[in-house]
Amino acid sequence: MKIGFSQLRLVIAGFSVASMVCPASRAAQTNRDPQNSGPSTTVVIDAGHGGFDRGGIPGQRIPEKEMTLDVAQRLKGVLTAAGYRVVMTRDSDVFVPLATRVAIANSYRNAIFVCIHFNSAKRVGAGGIETYFYSRESLPLASAIHYYVAGGAPSANRGVRRRGFYVLRKTGIPAVLVECGFLTNPTEGAYAESTSYRQKLATEIAAGIRGRFSVTSTSSRTGVATDESIPLQSYIDQTKVSSSERSGSKRSHKRSSRSKSSKKKKSSKTLDSEASATARKQEAE
Numbered sequence: 001m002k003i004g005f006s007q008l009r010l011v012i013a014g015f016s017v018a019s020m021v022c023p024a025s026r027a028a029q030t031n032r033d034p035q036n037s038g039p040s041t042t043v044v045i046d047a048g049h050g051g052f053d054r055g056g057i058p059g060q061r062i063p064e065k066e067m068t069l070d071v072a073q074r075l076k077g078v079l080t081a082a083g084y085r086v087v088m089t090r091d092s093d094v095f096v097p098l099a100t101r102v103a104i105a106n107s108y109r110n111a112i113f114v115c116i117h118f119n120s121a122k123r124v125g126a127g128g129i130e131t132y133f134y135s136r137e138s139l140p141l142a143s144a145i146h147y148y149v150a151g152g153a154p155s156a157n158r159g160v161r162r163r164g165f166y167v168l169r170k171t172g173i174p175a176v177l178v179e180c181g182f183l184t185n186p187t188e189g190a191y192a193e194s195t196s197y198r199q200k201l202a203t204e205i206a207a208g209i210r211g212r213f214s215v216t217s218t219s220s221r222t223g224v225a226t227d228e229s230i231p232l233q234s235y236i237d238q239t240k241v242s243s244s245e246r247s248g249s250k251r252s253h254k255r256s257s258r259s260k261s262s263k264k265k266k267s268s269k270t271l272d273s274e275a276s277a278t279a280r281k282q283e284a285e
Ligand SMILES: [Zn+2]
Pocket: 048, 049, 055, 056, 064, 117, 118, 276, 278, 279
């Protein structure tokens, strides 16, 4: 488990992300408004799975697709009330291909993309909140959302992770994927089934969206922060790129992101290997 990098390391990690952004993403960046042009007013919310894609692992009791849609709709309500323009990649129990979700996100300028998922694992004890990002510009959004969601949840903090999920890799706007807990964990599953907890998740994600410009690497590590100062969250590079590869070509990293989970699993610690099976499927596509 690699949580616990120093703040300095976090900053370095943030910059190393930039050096590994794939050429396609870089090209997209040049066509975008600079991040300091003002707060984004459009939030594209992506409820994971849907339709025949139930999400989670085979035999899982709680359908992930229903939990993700409910949280997404609650998030839509919170953000709309706060004045944001909200676009949903799905607003009912339908299957939407990942490429379509990405196309929807990329059709809005000055927008951000937030994917809602829940985790699952064969080991029922696996639990916690984790937040994923891919491009450097997505790190502040991931950090802010994770700060609020993990901070407001009774679950373990599994950290902010960089990983090449399709929906994160292919979007040209700041994009984050939140895993709101393990539905296969009895305690976290019970939370997820609670209306009030799903509302809280939506509220915390919205707080992260509002606070994304306030992420700073200079705050103390005490965990105490105001709305004006959100500490950069613990960051785990789940791509498992070695130090030599880290400074090497972007292409090698891209291949790494696309490699199958079996290969990745061999070099991963326990926590990593528990990551959502469906998420890994997404990553491979
Ligand atoms: Zn999922």
